[in-house]
Amino acid sequence: MKRMKAVCIPLVMGLLMTACGSKQDAAQDNTQNTTPTTTQDVTAPAAEPGNDASPSKEVTLKIGLPGSYDITSEKIIDGFQAKYPNIKLEIDEAPWGDFTKKIVTRIAGNNPPDLWFQENAVILGYGQRGVAENLEPYISRDLKTDDYVSALLSAKTPDGKVYGIPHGINPVALAYNKTLFQANNIPVPTDDWTYPDLIETAKKLTKDTDGDGKPDIYGFQTGNNITSGWLPWMKSAGGSALDPTLTKAMFTDAKSIQGLTNWADTINKLKISPTRELAKTGKLFENGKSAMVFLQYSSQVSLNKSSPDLDWDTVKMPIGENGKRFVPMVVNDWIVYSKAKPEAKEAAWTFLKYYLSDEAQGFLSESGASLPVKKTAMDAVANLTFKPANKLAYTKGVEEAGATLDENPSWNEWRAAANPILDDIMDGKRTPADGAKEIQSKVQTILDENQ
Template sequence: MNEFRRRSLLGAGLGLGALAATGTSHRAEAAETRMAVQWFGANDRAKRTFAVIDLFEKRNPGVKINGEYGNSTDYWQKINTQIAGRNGPDVFQTEPNSIADYARRGALLALDPLLGKAIDTSGFSPEMLDLCRIDGKVYGLGLGLNSFGMLYDSEVFTKVGMAPPDEKTSWDDYAKLSVELTKANKRDGWFGSCDGSRYSHALNVWLRQRGKDLFNNDGKLDFTADEAGEWFSYWDKIRKAGGCVPADVASQDQSSIQTMPLVLNKAGLALMYSNQLVGTQDVVPFKLGLTVYPNGGPGAKPGLFYRPALIWNMYVRGRNQEMAAKFVNFFLNDPEAVKILGVERGVPMGQKMRDLVMPDLNELERKTVDYINFIADKVGPYPPPQPVNSNQFTNIILRAVADEVAFGRISPSEGGRKLINDTNAVL
């Protein structure tokens, strides 16, 4: 059994009860310079991350890192349990929709005293540091730059003789395209599109094109029940016309690469993130294409924005913060580590590291960089930090609302009201 498999099984098999029960051994390990690092993502990300961990251990004799990963649903449950028990990992991964929540709950270490010292941020512009600044302090460092991106099965479009979506595709065009693609492919159990009603990130783009956002500067929802109802109605019409996967297929989607209808070969279009092109191509047999989300039509505002694809954070009660800072610095700035990571977590933030990886990128990885450059004139301002408990919004829209609408248990308008009420109840 190789090291990657051994660590993968450790991450998947270590239950929450076991974590709570091993507090004594963790304290003993801390004296031996042991450190815990956790993240979520697909196998390609795990392979790259474990390779960097191995390199870090080689460069730092006597240091042992317990690396663990899992799908996003299990990951957040585990992190929340650990933090509630004051036993969080030394370094762990968040993303733009969750960092503010953890920072404001006091779970993250403010990194400002470490910046420019233990952690070299000379390659970060002030604007990039601001992407992880919450209430005046920097609580994390972006591991790469990305944005929202539509992935699609390019081979199926060639097969049926249809043009794939591009930057000129509107939401109305997307609806028609999804239905036409289902009909043209003529395959049982296969549909043109995923069910985008379930994705908070897709709703975010749609709202921003209308001058709104998920949350405003006061930490309140920035859209109305009627607007949410219109969103669910849009997808309900596509579903009933056969353009997107039905409820029983959509409900199996955990918003992870492995469970996406596109990856399961049950849909041709997916509303994802640009950096996921690499990890998704790694697990599908067909060639993928990448383009922007549907546009909002004439006069619409930009729906896209640059974002830190993923973020390293340090636990405020970490057992070895000095070594944790050294690891984060190594991950971001060591040339060999940066080359191993490539663009799977997004395009490197600093130009020096971006230039370093470019010569080694394959055609697919270069598409990710090209996409980030392509949307430069299509992005809007970065949204306000999200409020405490806002990370529950993703599960609310998935399970409590979108699935209920898809199964016909509530109407789209009822779904809009439920999304507002259920979210307000936890904020």
């Protein structure tokens, strides 16, 4: 089996603007029909859902892999090529940062890959701008959505368009150091824990071991980002960053401010968590310096590699004040370029159907890079041998309460405006109430400009 690799548009050191295709290819029609192509020359008939409409003739499919094979299992690429030898793959690999910086230029030059993946919120923005193909007709034609968890449609818009298919799900759970709990004779966390349970136990585990008046071991390590930091605390208090329509900021809502207060208090008032600056100095959870942390699923890969002897496990995210659980999940989505040739679009969809198959979803699970979206593969994750032992904290957590991060097409923009103020709140330089007022104004302005 031979896998083709792009030589005219390498991505190893960044995406270049040199086109491999002809000038005619680069100047193709910008208004391709979004209906799945079923012409006789390209595909088999696909009038009924479930028909295999994969290209019957040889076609080249250009796939972009940000993060290369560290994020996308090479077994998936090999498995697809073996199953569909008529679809010749040109693989563009690049470190994640290089890819995401250069893809904007590639899109502007009408020269991106036919298929690649990025964050869910970015994909929603691509859909709004006409860059991403609407995959809803393909899904309706070929998939049984009941076979997949709800995250399959993470990139679905209010008007029913679907601009991406999940590359994988990366949810959050509460990780804990079993050794520190045992040494202090404290019962380990359970799925029934609330946020007050977390706080009270963290107080007991915070220790000044050398008598200098400063903790050497912290009961909890508070995150400073949206995924494992301020948003879970905000949601736990019944607040939210945006309203259900994702068009109105909610930072000055009383419950949102309470959540921000609880979050910042873990550092500035209760002192059960290291400061943001201290957390930057080392891997505190890995080194046994913090007893608990909100941990994204993919982080276990590096954690198990760097600290193989660390005795740790996970439980579901704590229950909020309203009795509900919020499980943050990051979803990266595959995008089909809307201006790709019709035969390339159908080839891309054939790849995505394979990616969603039991075989490929199993390869994804084995890699540990993220969770699958097919239910059969998700159920099998519990049997994987790498830590944590209790992977149900992630899989059942997603099933019960998995949710994306108040994402809309301007997500990256409004987060960038809010982050410096949130850092000040975390550092104790501003009160949550005062900071929330400024965030509210900045975020709402961005939301209004993008409507």
